[in-house]
Amino acid sequence: KYDRQYSDRTLARRAIAYFKPVAGKLAGLVVLTLVVAGCGALLPIIVANGIDRIKASPVASPALLISGLVLLVGVTGWVCNWGARRLAVRAIATVVYQLAVDAFEAATGHDLSFYDQFPSGKVASRITSDTQDFGQLITLINDTAAQLVESLILAIVLLTVDVRLTLYLLAIVPLVVGMTILYRKLARRVTRNGMRAMANVNSTIKETVSGISVAKNFRQEGHIYAEFTQANRTAYYVNVRRGLVLTLVFPTLNAMAGLIVAALVYIGGMSVMAGAVTIGAWYLFLMSFDRFLFPILNLASFFTQVQNGLSAAERVFALIDAEPAVTQVDAQPAGDLRGAVEFDHVTFEYKSGETVLDDFSLSVRPGETLALVGHTGAGKSSIAKLIARFYEFQSGNIRIDGRDIRSFDLTDFRKHLGIVSQSPFLFSGSVLENIRYAASDASREEIE
Numbered sequence: 001k002y003d004r005q006y007s008d009r010t011l012a013r014r015a016i017a018y019f020k021p022v023a024g025k026l027a028g029l030v031v032l033t034l035v036v037a038g039c040g041a042l043l044p045i046i047v048a049n050g051i052d053r054i055k056a057s058p059v060a061s062p063a064l065l066i067s068g069l070v071l072l073v074g075v076t077g078w079v080c081n082w083g084a085r086r087l088a089v090r091a092i093a094t095v096v097y098q099l100a101v102d103a104f105e106a107a108t109g110h111d112l113s114f115y116d117q118f119p120s121g122k123v124a125s126r127i128t129s130d131t132q133d134f135g136q137l138i139t140l141i142n143d144t145a146a147q148l149v150e151s152l153i154l155a156i157v158l159l160t161v162d163v164r165l166t167l168y169l170l171a172i173v174p175l176v177v178g179m180t181i182l183y184r185k186l187a188r189r190v191t192r193n194g195m196r197a198m199a200n201v202n203s204t205i206k207e208t209v210s211g212i213s214v215a216k217n218f219r220q221e222g223h224i225y226a227e228f229t230q231a232n233r234t235a236y237y238v239n240v241r242r243g244l245v246l247t248l249v250f251p252t253l254n255a256m257a258g259l260i261v262a263a264l265v266y267i268g269g270m271s272v273m274a275g276a277v278t279i280g281a282w283y284l285f286l287m288s289f290d291r292f293l294f295p296i297l298n299l300a301s302f303f304t305q306v307q308n309g310l311s312a313a314e315r316v317f318a319l320i321d322a323e324p325a326v327t328q329v330d331a332q333p334a335g336d337l338r339g340a341v342e343f344d345h346v347t348f349e350y351k352s353g354e355t356v357l358d359d360f361s362l363s364v365r366p367g368e369t370l371a372l373v374g375h376t377g378a379g380k381s382s383i384a385k386l387i388a389r390f391y392e393f394q395s396g397n398i399r400i401d402g403r404d405i406r407s408f409d410l411t412d413f414r415k416h417l418g419i420v421s422q423s424p425f426l427f428s429g430s431v432l433e434n435i436r437y438a439a440s441d442a443s444r445e446e447i448e
Helices: 008-056 061-109 112-117 120-159 163-210 210-218 221-248 251-274 281-300 303-321 380-387 408-414 431-435
Strands: 341-353 354-364 397-398
Touching: 008 061, 008 120, 008 281, 008 303, 061 120, 061 303, 120 163, 120 281, 120 303, 163 221, 163 251, 163 281, 163 303, 210 221, 251 281, 303 341, 354 380, 354 408, 380 397
Parallel strands: none
Antiparallel strands: 341 354, 341 397
């Protein structure tokens, strides 16, 4: 199926394969990310210790020392963060480039029956927009991973300061993670529907713009406007529902964070008055709460990008994995073809239940000129398309020079065919370049 669905594990495994060529950059990125996380975790620890030192010895020297340490850690974190982002940009650009190449190669490799079912605008959207959305997902994952490492470092430090307050702090994490997991499935579904709706809008626009001259000739501007309005209205309603779902999680988590902070202020304040912890330790716990919850809030608040990225990866991999309708049983070179064509009781249909050729037989001798005459839809063009292997027939056999047409290497076989399309298409460029399209080395004299 073209619109197949993948599990998160499958998507992760497929994505990891694309990162293997940039393993060196990723290793450097991991090291720099760990340094950035360490610097972020050190800042509240330095300030908390400084508060206790200044309280014990209210002179200028501890304050100057703390200021210097904060400046050093801050600059180190900034430099490492700059280096990490440079590596991340290069690695992600390489991955997105290769993903787009694979998606484009898959799109060009599909037979014409694929494009009968799926408009080219939707396919183009997967190659361009969806690959970029996947790159944004990787950036978000890298940033969140750095914050999670920072939280882990702080958790270890806090356990050494006060176990009871640390357990209060950690109690919120499973609850938030549970809410995020429950929310994920719903968000994925509405995001996927939203992207499909936008793909329909893009497809409608592309088709309308491509055929605008025909529409104007037949004064059908109102009709194409109505088609666009319908597709656009559908996308509007789908994206409104998507927006409502995606905006639920952030206010909920913010309200929960407010309750937890209030509890920490009260419990911590009572502990300070009882002499159980110092003012610096209390400050450290309050600052650490933000650093604990921020990665989860960050992931939840940017859930739109996360789900866009996952849905985008799903759509790109679905394009790459789509199975071709035309299948060859062998890849024999065509060799020198004489031109004998035989249809042996062939049945063919573009769509299931809509038969175009029913038990059709035909024999054309080498060098013979044959004209096919019939009403529109009788199957004249279909016969030529079957000979070119643009479509797969359902039963019977087609033989070229007595050989099964399914045994040829298609690229080599099609080099022996000459086709004049019913609907000519001009690529961008000069008329001369279009004439040279299939023979780029042809000279002007040969063309004239």
